[in-house]
Amino acid sequence: MSRPKNPHAAKQFFIALTIVLVGVYGGSMLALKKVDQDAAQRHLPARGLGHNMPGVTKEVQEVVDAQKNITPKDEPDNFAWTNDMVWIPAGKFVMGATNGQPDEVPLHEVEVDGFWIDKYEITNRKFKEFVDATGHVTVAEKQPNPADFPGVPAENLKPGSIVFAPPGFEVPLNNHMAWWGYEHYASWKSPKGRDSNISDKMDHPVVHVAWFDAMAYCKWAGKRLPTEAEWERASRGPNNHPYTWGTERKPDGKWHGNIFQGKFPNSDTAVDGFTGTAPVGKFKPNAHGLYDMAGNVWEWCNDWYMPDYYRNSPNKNPQGPEESYDPNEPGVWKKVNRGGSYLCNDVYCSGYRPSMRMKTSPDTGISHTGFRCVKTGPSPEEIAKTLAERKVASAE
């Protein structure tokens, strides 16, 4: 079996190109057409846990190795961790949509066990707590290894991340290079590059975190990343709505999440109140009490991306496929992102729909992607029972 030809796509502009292609146009138009004809290329063997995807660079391997040494932080034994989480009860829902992209079908009923999910996207403040406690260095902050980037001049091999940089003049919307750039020294704490910081953004969602960084955070927090099915169920709310806020696209003529209004990419008119990321929790929560499940930042899920996964995914607690394939970039394994971002233009992109599937290489940080975590049981009833038993025991 040959290695993929282009394993180190993450640090290249065309990764950004694909991301925008997806972000703006909904992306996977090609997906189901190409998925069959390219079948021969997709059957790379499963590599377990997602930590040994093809083409892992030295700096990513360092993050993976460091994650093994992270231990969950100490928590008081009083279930205080439930305070900023919401319980999503076990149940069934119809996953997917027929009015979306080809990778959102077929509609299929999925049963998901109960789980806890963070009310908010992980903020810079919370990510800093994690970094301070563990010394975690994100993929974006790592020095690229010359051996992983043959032919790239040494002076260009600097740490960095992909930053949204609108050109300031009109550009054709098929020229995705026009508004993404690889910014040296951009990272979660310097989101626009070396001279930027997050001092006025501590309550904004953390960005420029690769999937591996998100995994490390969740492990430290005693949590995990959501599956795609868990995320969609939580976003839709108990009545399985097509939008996280309900049944209409724009109730009361207002946007109910932080997306992009105006002429993309240069003039975000911020009708929703924000250009760029917004502090978390500025829009009404959904029926479960979850904030920013639409817009603000895309959120990493645990699952590998496969455009035709719904054709034969398990109907109980689907965990995602064991391999990944993106017809737009064969050979580059990608993880699923959900929820849309502040760059979802209301004309071109409907990434804020709960069923919309986006995908990014897990070693890639970018200025519109963050995450939130989930946790498996105990349920609120079990917790209440435990607390009641403790009360009785202490009274005796």
Ligand SMILES: [Ca+2]
């Ligand atoms: Ca906005």
